[in-house]
Amino acid sequence: MGEFDFIGRHFKSLAGEGAFDLRNDGAVISLTPNHELVVSTDTMVENRHFLPFDPPKTIGQKLLRCNLSDLAAMGAEPLSYTLNVTVPLSHKYSDEWFKAFAEGLAEDQKRFKLFLLGGDTTASDGPMVFTLTIFGRVSSGKALRRDMAKEDDSVWVTGTLGAAALGLHARLKELDDPSHLLTKAYLLPEPRLGLSLHGIVSACMDISDGVLQDANHIAEESGVHIDLYESELPMIEATRNAPSQWEKTRLLGGDDYELLLTCPKDKEDDLVKECLKHQVKITRIGRVSKGHGVQMLAKNGQPIKFDKLGWQHF
Ligand SMILES: Nc1ncnc2c1ncn2[C@@H]1O[C@H](COP(=O)(O)OP(=O)(O)O)[C@@H](O)[C@H]1O
Ligand SMILES: Cc1ncc(C[n+]2csc(CCOP(=O)(O)OP(=O)(O)O)c2C)c(N)n1
Ligand SMILES: [Mg+2]
Incomplete structure (x- = not known):
């Protein structure tokens, strides 16, 4: 079956504007005037961030939502994301598993109004690893920060x-x-x-x-x-x-x-x-x-x- 087939089957339908149907070397993000791009990334590792017997649908949703939470913390609104998947060679995750994982992403994409831009797929002898990088936008100069708390707040x-x-x-x-x-x-x-x-x-x-x-x-x-x-x-x-x-x-x-x-x-x-x-x-x-x-x-x-x-x- 191979990884290209795998990407086509599970992730292509999640792609949006600028992703070129996941068939290019990169993706393009359109920027609007008076906005700044906000970027954040988080990794989820099997047995560290999720359990292998957790429902695949909610693993996909949690991966996206943890990153959406970082955008919320910055005061940003979601635009798009990339997804990196490292599949374990030692134990098999079924096609059904990935189908449900992608369904979770699809459902939350719709709700939170963002789409997939691209990513990377590899395999290793280690655990399943997902890295999601999220892009959002905020009005210029209006990103929230961690460093302005003041005495008596x-x-x-x-x-x-x-x-x-x-x-x-x-x-x-x-x-x-x-x-x-x-x-x-x-x-x-x-x-x-x-x-x-x-x-x-x-x-x-x-x-x-x-x-x-x-x-x-x-x-x-x-x-x-x-x-x-x-x-x-x-x-x-x-x-x-x-x-x-x-x-x-x-x-x-x-x-x-x-x-x-x-x-x-x-x-x-x-x-x-x-x-x-x-x-x-x-x-x-x-x-x-x-x-x-x-x-x-x-x-x-x-x-x-x-x-x-x-x-x-x-
Ligand atoms: N390996 C790394 N290389 C570069 N920057 C990193 C790395 N790991 C974490 N950071 C940066 O350190 C800061 C804190 O990271 P982290 O604790 O993961 O934040 P968060 O809880 O928001 O995900 C962030 O600005 C993040 O981008
Ligand atoms: C199987 C499993 N064990 C333990 C945890 C608890 N846990 C793992 S990482 C983490 C902290 C958040 O993850 P991190 O990678 O530090 O995210 P970041 O702070 O970068 O957003 C917690 C509470 C979990 N979610 N799942
Ligand atoms: Mg982090």
Whole structure:
């Protein structure tokens, strides 16, 4: 069958304007005046980012959505993406598997209004690896950044936290998930696209490695200290009620793909209004102050001690 046949069968129908039907050496991106191109890339590795027995459809969707979440964090709107696939030679993923993977991409392409530009296909003795590079656009000068948080700003988060990290363990049958909501959060994050936050928030990023570690990125980049209040972290019931042995996982486990924002006091009403307009839950979870680093504070005001801040690959 070969890789060319494989590309034609699974990916050609996902291609859009400038992709030349996936039959050229490169693709062309048309740019509009007064916009800047935003680029972001993320890799997903079998047994590191997804489980080989996860549904192929949601693996495709999660791959796209993690990248869409990066565009959301930049305040950008999606245009197109490239897809690199490294197929494992040691164990076979069926044609049906890739069909469902591509169906996931097709469904989300339609919903989030972007298309495939091209990519690369290889094989190796290692695990399945997907790399997706996403292109978006933002009005010139209006990209959101991580480095403008200021003393006395409040810290906010969209949606809820911790469910995806527990969902992974539900998939591994280490934790009960009768509502299936933990599993759903792990399999299918919801990118917070479409919010108009430029001129409202002082810093923005998406949470992939856990709220504390990612808040630390904003703190470092902005030259400030951030306190997060543990009791304020928004969690669905299944997350809040998980047995205490899962405390650290739900707080630091990552995989949330929610937006972490800092906001000056006089813009808080605008932030809440903008999120309400788009029916996105938003919760105040902390405060920016002078200094450096991050702390998570318990209800009694005491810092909670952790041996690490969040997810690290090595
Ligand atoms: N291998 C690499 N080469 C160049 N830049 C990298 C590499 N890995 C990460 N980066 C850059 O480092 C920054 C942080 O990366 P990462 O933690 O992966 O961010 P994100 O959580 O947004 O994906 C990004 O600007 C990314 O482009
Ligand atoms: C099988 C499996 N094990 C563990 C995890 C948890 N996990 C893997 S990577 C990661 C952090 C995000 O991935 P990364 O590659 O750091 O993305 P980036 O920060 O670059 O967006 C998390 C929480 C998972 N999603 N799946
Ligand atoms: Mg990354």
